[in-house]
Amino acid sequence: MINKTDINGVNKGRMDISKITFYTIVWNFLLGSFFGFCLETIVYFYLLGHFINRQGVIYGPFSQIYGFGVIVFLVCLYKIRDRKWYIVFLASMAIGTIFEYVASIYLEKIAGYASWDYSSHAFNFEGRVCLLISAAWGIFGMLYIKNAYPFFCKVLSRINKKLIKTLLWLFFLFMIFDLTLSEFAINRMEERESGIPAENKIEKYLDEHYPDEKLKEIFTSVKFIK
Numbered sequence: 001m002i003n004k005t006d007i008n009g010v011n012k013g014r015m016d017i018s019k020i021t022f023y024t025i026v027w028n029f030l031l032g033s034f035f036g037f038c039l040e041t042i043v044y045f046y047l048l049g050h051f052i053n054r055q056g057v058i059y060g061p062f063s064q065i066y067g068f069g070v071i072v073f074l075v076c077l078y079k080i081r082d083r084k085w086y087i088v089f090l091a092s093m094a095i096g097t098i099f100e101y102v103a104s105i106y107l108e109k110i111a112g113y114a115s116w117d118y119s120s121h122a123f124n125f126e127g128r129v130c131l132l133i134s135a136a137w138g139i140f141g142m143l144y145i146k147n148a149y150p151f152f153c154k155v156l157s158r159i160n161k162k163l164i165k166t167l168l169w170l171f172f173l174f175m176i177f178d179l180t181l182s183e184f185a186i187n188r189m190e191e192r193e194s195g196i197p198a199e200n201k202i203e204k205y206l207d208e209h210y211p212d213e214k215l216k217e218i219f220t221s222v223k224f225i226k
Contacts, residue, residue: 026168029067036066057178073141081145089142096137104128113224185210190224
C-alpha cells in the first residue's frame, strides 16, 4: 500500500499522483515505454548475443506497446492491487493476452504491418499470442501494480507539483509528435516498397530524411502485410 503521508503533499506544493488522472496516465506510459524497451533489449541481447534495436518510435528509447500495456494494467488492476498475488497474476495474464491480441489485429488490419509473430512458439493462437508471453504479461503486470507503481508514486510525489506537471506535458507533446511521425514514416516506407512515388511535400520530406535504410535500423521487427 502507498503511505498517504508520502503522497498527500498537495499543501506543500506536491501532487498526489496515486490517483488515476491525466498525469498518472502520462507518467505510467513514460515509464512503461522506457522500461519495456530496456527489457526487450536485454532479452534479445541474451537470446541473440548481440544488440538489436527494439524502439517502437523514431526518437527515444521507448516501446509504446508497453506504455499502453501499463495503462491498461493500471486501469484494470488498480482496484485489486492489494489482492493475493496469484489473483493479480492471473488477471494480469488474461488482460495482457487480450491486449496483445487486440494490438496485433490493429497493427495488421489498420496499420498494415506486424511487429511480432509467435507461430513458432508452443500453445500460440494465430501467432498473435502464446502461453509463454501471456505468462510474462502476468508477471509484468503483477510486479508493476504491486511493487513498481507504489514505488514510483512515492518517488515522484516528492517532486515539485509545478515541475512534474510541466515535464509531463512536455513529454506528452513530444510523444504525440514522435508517434505521429513514426506512423507517417512507416506508412511511407510501405509505399516505397510498393513502388508508389512521393506525391506531396510531406512524402518527399519523409523520403529524404527517413529513408528505408534508416527506418530498418530503428524498426527491426516491422514486417508489412501484403
